[in-house]
Amino acid sequence: MVTRSDPLTLEVVELIGAVVARYHEEYEGAAAQHSLTGAQARVLGLLALEPTPMRRIAQKLKCEPSNVTGIIDRLEARGLVERRPDPADRRVKLAAPTDAGRATAARLRDSLHFAREPLAGLSDQERTTLRDLLRRMLGEGTAEE
Amino acid sequence: MVTRSDPLTLEVVELIGAVVARYHEEYEGAAAQHSLTGAQARVLGLLALEPTPMRRIAQKLKCEPSNVTGIIDRLEARGLVERRPDPADRRVKLAAPTDAGRATAARLRDSLHFAREPLAGLSDQERTTLRDLLRRMLGEGTAEE
DNA sequence: TATTGTTATACTCTATAACTATA
DNA sequence: TATAGTTATAGAGTATAACAATA
Numbered sequence: 102m103v104t105r106s107d108p109l110t111l112e113v114v115e116l117i118g119a120v121v122a123r124y125h126e127e128y129e130g131a132a133a134q135h136s137l138t139g140a141q142a143r144v145l146g147l148l149a150l151e152p153t154p155m156r157r158i159a160q161k162l163k164c165e166p167s168n169v170t171g172i173i174d175r176l177e178a179r180g181l182v183e184r185r186p187d188p189a190d191r192r193v194k195l196a197a198p199t200d201a202g203r204a205t206a207a208r209l210r211d212s213l214h215f216a217r218e219p220l221a222g223l224s225d226q227e228r229t230t231l232r233d234l235l236r237r238m239l240g241e242g243t244a245e246e
Numbered sequence: 247m248v249t250r251s252d253p254l255t256l257e258v259v260e261l262i263g264a265v266v267a268r269y270h271e272e273y274e275g276a277a278a279q280h281s282l283t284g285a286q287a288r289v290l291g292l293l294a295l296e297p298t299p300m301r302r303i304a305q306k307l308k309c310e311p312s313n314v315t316g317i318i319d320r321l322e323a324r325g326l327v328e329r330r331p332d333p334a335d336r337r338v339k340l341a342a343p344t345d346a347g348r349a350t351a352a353r354l355r356d357s358l359h360f361a362r363e364p365l366a367g368l369s370d371q372e373r374t375t376l377r378d379l380l381r382r383m384l385g386e387g388t389a390e391e
Numbered sequence: 392t393a394t395t396g397t398t399a400t401a402c403t404c405t406a407t408a409a410c411t412a413t414a
Numbered sequence: 415t416a417t418a419g420t421t422a423t424a425g426a427g428t429a430t431a432a433c434a435a436t437a
Contacts, residue, residue, distance in 0.1 A: 109377065113380065230379065232258050
């Protein structure tokens with residue numbers, strides 16, 4: 102498998118590294134504004150889409166299920182999340198956001214300006230080009246699961 | 247400041263999120279192959295460029311100086327890094343890679359295929375376009391410090 | 392006085408292994 | 415027996431505050 106090391110490629114790699122650093126910085130900052138850690142913010146954002154079994158959360162986060170217990174514990178202690186039984190399988194617990202949790206998730210989402218704000222400086226055509234290039238970089242394996 | 251929420255922008259945001267996730271995954275994986283944590287790998291990569299005062303490392307990592315003590319402690323315990331006095335200021339300690347540390351840093355760098363390997367599928371012109379778009383997204387504030 | 396690095400402390404995230412209750 | 419979630423434990427990163435050595 103060919104890996105190129107010409108100056109152009111190296112600069113693109115460096116720029117992507119800068120994008121990654123900036124994305125994380127802004128994400129953690131937005132989470133901190135709501136007194137959440139990055140992991141807590143990610144989980145809350147996930148649950149805002151749909152109530153999710155503990156095991157499934159671990160898969161999404163790519164971590165061990167035992168870690169999710171603590172993260173949900175802390176979100177639950179703050180009244181942002183609750184555990185519900187799964188009618189279909191009594192072993193399963195569904196983590197679901199409370200009203201307060203949904204509100205926090207919405208404010209969190211709105212404060213994630215990065216990648217939206219800087220994109221405002223690009224034309225529709227440029228955004229389309231960027232989208233296509235990113236798609237090709239990521240290949241088919243873009244799905245989260 | 248305008249923030250757009252049209253489908254195209256949202257898709258680009260999502261794609262950037264996927265790039266960030268994939269970048270981290272591969273970075274952590276490469277570090278783990280050398281039995282290093284992500285933070286240790288980042289510091290080692292930094293020191294491979296030049297010996298650095300503890301305080302400066304904290305600035306680069308955007309963390310408190312007290313944390314750097316532990317990270318360098320663990321790298322030093324494994325013989326990858328050493329602390330040297332700074333002749334110019336006896337308060338300062340310079341963290342510097344050992345020969346083993348430099349070798350590990352080099353292997354680590356070579357194993358970071360992401361963003362280089364997928365870029366191989368793009369033409370020179372496409373890479374140039376991607377570079378220009380990323381530059382504009384990041385603005386002038388790309389410097390790490 | 393101010394700065395550099397360290398220590399002490401506490402919290403969160405992480406993986407591993409063992410446990411429980413269901414299936 | 416297999417699976418879902420939890421507990422217990424230990425290691426690593428993080429911030430805060432207090433400290434010694436040096437500027």
